[in-house]
Amino acid sequence: MSIERNQLIQSLLQILPEKSVLHTPEDMHPYECDGLSAYRKLPLVVVLPTTVEQVQDILRLCHSLEVPVVARGAGTGLSGGALPNEQGVLLGLGKFKQILEINAEQRTARVQPGVRNLAISQAVDSLGLYYAPDPSSQIACTIGGNVAENSGGVHCLKYGLTVHNIQQVKIVTMEGDLLTLGNSGLDSAGYDLLALFTGSEGLLGVIVEVTVKLLPKPERAQVVLAAFDDVVKAGAAVGNIIAAGIIPAGLEMMDKLAIKAAEDFVHAGYPVDAAAILLCELDGTNAEVSEYILRVRDILNQSGATEVRTAKDEQERMIFWKGRKSAFPAVGRISPDYYCMDGTIPRKQLPRVLETMDKWSKEYNLPVANVFHAGDGNLHPLILYDANKPGELERTEEFGGRILELCVEVGGTITGEHGVGMEKINQMCVQFQPAELEQFHAVKHAFDERGLLNPGKAVPTLHRCAEFGAMHVHHGKLSHPELERF
Amino acid sequence: MRDQDISHNLQQQVIDAATSKRALHIVGGNNKSFYGRNISGGVLNVAEHRGILNHEPTELVITARAGTPLQAIEDQLSKHHQILGFEPPHFGNTATLGGTIACNFSGPRRAAAGSARDFMLGCKIINGKGEMLSFGGEVMKNVAGFDVSRLMCGALGTLGVLLEISVRVLPRPELELTLSQEMDAAHALAKLHALGRQALPISASVFDGLNLHIRLSGSAAAVNAAKAAIGGEQMQYDAVFWQQLREQQLPFFKHSQTLWRISVASNTPPLNLPGSWLYEWDGAQRWLFSDAPADVIRNVAALHGGHAVCFRAQHKPDQVFHPLESGMLKLQQKIKHAFDPAGIFNPGMMYTEI
Numbered sequence: 001m002s003i004e005r006n007q008l009i010q011s012l013l014q015i016l017p018e019k020s021v022l023h024t025p026e027d028m029h030p031y032e033c034d035g036l037s038a039y040r041k042l043p044l045v046v047v048l049p050t051t052v053e054q055v056q057d058i059l060r061l062c063h064s065l066e067v068p069v070v071a072r073g074a075g076t077g078l079s080g081g082a083l084p085n086e087q088g089v090l091l092g093l094g095k096f097k098q099i100l101e102i103n104a105e106q107r108t109a110r111v112q113p114g115v116r117n118l119a120i121s122q123a124v125d126s127l128g129l130y131y132a133p134d135p136s137s138q139i140a141c142t143i144g145g146n147v148a149e150n151s152g153g154v155h156c157l158k159y160g161l162t163v164h165n166i167q168q169v170k171i172v173t174m175e176g177d178l179l180t181l182g183n184s185g186l187d188s189a190g191y192d193l194l195a196l197f198t199g200s201e202g203l204l205g206v207i208v209e210v211t212v213k214l215l216p217k218p219e220r221a222q223v224v225l226a227a228f229d230d231v232v233k234a235g236a237a238v239g240n241i242i243a244a245g246i247i248p249a250g251l252e253m254m255d256k257l258a259i260k261a262a263e264d265f266v267h268a269g270y271p272v273d274a275a276a277i278l279l280c281e282l283d284g285t286n287a288e289v290s291e292y293i294l295r296v297r298d299i300l301n302q303s304g305a306t307e308v309r310t311a312k313d314e315q316e317r318m319i320f321w322k323g324r325k326s327a328f329p330a331v332g333r334i335s336p337d338y339y340c341m342d343g344t345i346p347r348k349q350l351p352r353v354l355e356t357m358d359k360w361s362k363e364y365n366l367p368v369a370n371v372f373h374a375g376d377g378n379l380h381p382l383i384l385y386d387a388n389k390p391g392e393l394e395r396t397e398e399f400g401g402r403i404l405e406l407c408v409e410v411g412g413t414i415t416g417e418h419g420v421g422m423e424k425i426n427q428m429c430v431q432f433q434p435a436e437l438e439q440f441h442a443v444k445h446a447f448d449e450r451g452l453l454n455p456g457k458a459v460p461t462l463h464r465c466a467e468f469g470a471m472h473v474h475h476g477k478l479s480h481p482e483l484e485r486f
Numbered sequence: 487m488r489d490q491d492i493s494h495n496l497q498q499q500v501i502d503a504a505t506s507k508r509a510l511h512i513v514g515g516n517n518k519s520f521y522g523r524n525i526s527g528g529v530l531n532v533a534e535h536r537g538i539l540n541h542e543p544t545e546l547v548i549t550a551r552a553g554t555p556l557q558a559i560e561d562q563l564s565k566h567h568q569i570l571g572f573e574p575p576h577f578g579n580t581a582t583l584g585g586t587i588a589c590n591f592s593g594p595r596r597a598a599a600g601s602a603r604d605f606m607l608g609c610k611i612i613n614g615k616g617e618m619l620s621f622g623g624e625v626m627k628n629v630a631g632f633d634v635s636r637l638m639c640g641a642l643g644t645l646g647v648l649l650e651i652s653v654r655v656l657p658r659p660e661l662e663l664t665l666s667q668e669m670d671a672a673h674a675l676a677k678l679h680a681l682g683r684q685a686l687p688i689s690a691s692v693f694d695g696l697n698l699h700i701r702l703s704g705s706a707a708a709v710n711a712a713k714a715a716i717g718g719e720q721m722q723y724d725a726v727f728w729q730q731l732r733e734q735q736l737p738f739f740k741h742s743q744t745l746w747r748i749s750v751a752s753n754t755p756p757l758n759l760p761g762s763w764l765y766e767w768d769g770a771q772r773w774l775f776s777d778a779p780a781d782v783i784r785n786v787a788a789l790h791g792g793h794a795v796c797f798r799a800q801h802k803p804d805q806v807f808h809p810l811e812s813g814m815l816k817l818q819q820k821i822k823h824a825f826d827p828a829g830i831f832n833p834g835m836m837y838t839e840i
């Protein structure tokens with residue numbers, strides 16, 4: 001153990017009780033990766049504070065010692081955002097589990113950052129309210145992690161992302177100052193730092209409290225399942241529903257491989273012969289849902305669906321969704337490993353993107369299962385691979401990288417909801433110009449002058465981009481030709 | 487005026503101003519000059535940078551140059567039965583999309599559907615170094631990089647010149663109608679909060695001192711069911727009413743006193759401040775005509791978790807916007823510096839220090 005590390009641990013023990021400071025490899029092991037388990041590292045030390053004051057003291061200490069800090073919620077992130085820094089402290093917020101206040105009149109809940117997403121909806125269920133963003137990981141992921149990633153879910157087409165459903169966030173800056181972003185009203189004075197902070201992946205501050213907005217539960221929700229013999233037809237059907245002026249509560253698509261995996265896993269009654277299925281959920285008043293179900297069924301039939309099924313009861317509705325929400329673990333069962341991508345594209349580009357991915361899948365000899373937030377164009381291609389086969393992870397990463405670059409090329413983005421983290425850092429060089437990346441660094445600098453919060457994630461340095469560009473020459477063009485090569 | 491791209495011209499003006507550290511006053515339709523602190527500086531006219539660049543009805547997005555008249559945007563959307571979900575006020579015929587976004591102006595539908603910031607998807611800007619930068623995009627979900635696009639909403643141009651803007655749009659509701667009931671402020675607020683806990687298609691509310699007006703929007707089935715549940719008398723010509731409310735043309739707004747916009751927790755009881763009141767956004771936005779001193783009004787707003795803006799006044803107080811506490815002000819100054827190191831964009835329009 002180096003002296004500095006020892007000193008750091010001793011100083012942390014002045015702030016925290018012994019049980020809140022983990023420093024043996026065995027104790028730190030559960031923190032070595034997030035949901036992107038291909039990347040693993042051990043930090044110098046893991047701390048698990050229980051009070052805001054402790055968080056402030058930890059950050060002040062790390063600031064003065066210039067030690068990097070990585071915040072962590074539940075570690076379900078899929079981009080390596082919570083991957084520890086080997087020279088730094090991993091700050092776990094998992095012990096902040098309290099719901100501090102529920103205001104039924106104002107329809108808000110003030111909660112600590114370690115509260116699980118689903119726990120909020122459960123706590124307000126008896127009031128007829130719920131918290132709308134519902135990432136598929138909602139039983140495990142924390143609200144702090146949701147704010148840091150600006151997480152979505154299957155219902156964000158109608159109800160928005162995390163940024164649309166929070167009202168106030170309290171953060172501790174790297175210097176240990178406690179700041180409130182947003183307020184109790186619908187807007188606040190000065191710059192909208194609440195918006196800027198949401199989705200900042202732990203680079204700008206540590207979230208210690210979140211006030212979320214709650215919605216009344218709709219009188220009724222109903223889901224229609226449609227099968228298609230062609231993925232492109234299913235994509236067109238999505239456009240047709242939107243063009244009819246209908247914004248479904250959820251609009252999801254799965255392709256053959258994903259359907260098969262999900263069906264084997266949860267037995268949802270999915271048509272396993274279909275090339276694609278769409279799940280379209282309508283919610284609202286009873287009469288409205290009945291009316292829209294009929295209209296959506298018509299549109300789906302006219303769009304060439306081979307089968308259109310309305311869930312016959314609430315139980316069947318839940319099982320239809322369960323199949324979709326467990327698509328990732330389901331795919332995990334049919335392949336030793338899978339790599340989950342997260343690009344977003346303008347929906348009209350779907351045929352082109354699917355065809356290209358199919359071609360590449362054959363080229364790389366790596367199967368792809370597609371799960372798709374079809375309503376908002378957010379793709380989750382899952383590349384199936386085996387990490388034990390030499391070179392297969394590298395080929396998977398290369399394939400994945402090309403998919404993301406394709407998303408940018410067709411006018412989309414490399415990440416719709418999982419964040420850049422460590423994983424997509426190189427593709428940031430494809431999506432953004434050097435001056436834009438520099439602008440991000442300037443924003444980071446405004447919050448964290450010494451660059452100690454989650455360093456090396458989310459926004460690449462220009463040098464990194466130059467290195468990446470040297471390795472990957474795309475379409476014969478060198479990215480960032482203005483930068484010196486090494 | 488015709489559609490044209492004058493971005494390079496604008497960029498050159500910014501570079502020149504940055505080099506000589508000259509302040510620029512960014513102007514779009516020049517119809518919102520009543521808003522914010524008075525400033526001086528060479529005018530940077532963005533209104534000529536105009537034109538709709540992309541409208542993809544099935545993708546629910548429109549992209550336009552910042553100088554595009556708001557009316558032109560709404561006309562285009564209307565052709566496809568779509569609307570701007572935040573129902574922005576125009577405050578005159580010359581309103582531009584850029585000015586609306588820079589002020590984050592949102593109308594009656596805000597409490598139900600979201601503000602301009604909520605609909606913002608992406609933008610192209612010129613920063614204070616004269617660099618043209620793009621953030622966000624035309625897709626609904628995009629978490630690559632910090633959310634600079636939404637930061638621009640309400641920044642009053644102090645962080646950059648907006649060049650192009652992409653916003654999400656909504657389908658026009660199939661049916662809208664308005665129900666009116668006579669009651670006092672306390673009952674109106676209580677009623678709105680009780681209704682807010684049920685899933686009803688309420689798209690706007692206003693209490694004008696005498697009546698509570700509730701607008702319902704959505705499918706005919708949903709609106710008609712809710713109409714029976716809420717009760718009250720159906721208003722005639724209600725579209726005009728909501729437009730006049732949005733544009734501050736109702737009789738309530740004909741007043742010579744200072745107009746304050748008070749943004750507080752929606753369930754704040756009627757506040758004890760002298761003047762005449764109008765409540766919107768289920769109680770979260772309150773308009774007050776009053777001669778009460780600024781700090782008195784601000785203290786009351788802050789006590790209820792909110793802030794107060796001096797919206798229109800013959801004699802503006804020095805602080806038009808709610809003062810920031812020192813830690814927050816320091817951070818906001820650093821943000822300003824990150825985008826506009828020479829401090830050339832609309833300096834002082836928001837705060838003296840910004």
Ligand SMILES: Cc1cc2nc3c(=O)[nH]c(=O)nc-3n(C[C@H](O)[C@H](O)[C@H](O)COP(=O)(O)OP(=O)(O)OC[C@H]3O[C@@H](n4cnc5c(N)ncnc54)[C@H](O)[C@@H]3O)c2cc1C
Pocket residue numbers: 034035070071072073074075076077078080081082093113134135136137140141142143144145146147148149150151152153154201202203205206207208328329417418454
């Ligand atoms: C099976 C599965 C399904 C998923 N489905 C979805 C989905 O549908 N939609 C979706 O959007 N995501 C989904 N995810 C991704 C993931 O669950 C989300 O990104 C989630 O918000 C992460 O929360 P967490 O608490 O696990 O955060 P972590 O993984 O612990 O951290 C994520 C990032 O947030 C930062 N962070 C965490 N807490 C704080 C804090 N208090 N202050 C500052 N920074 C913090 C970390 O530094 C890191 O950068 C899924 C993941 C899995 C494994």
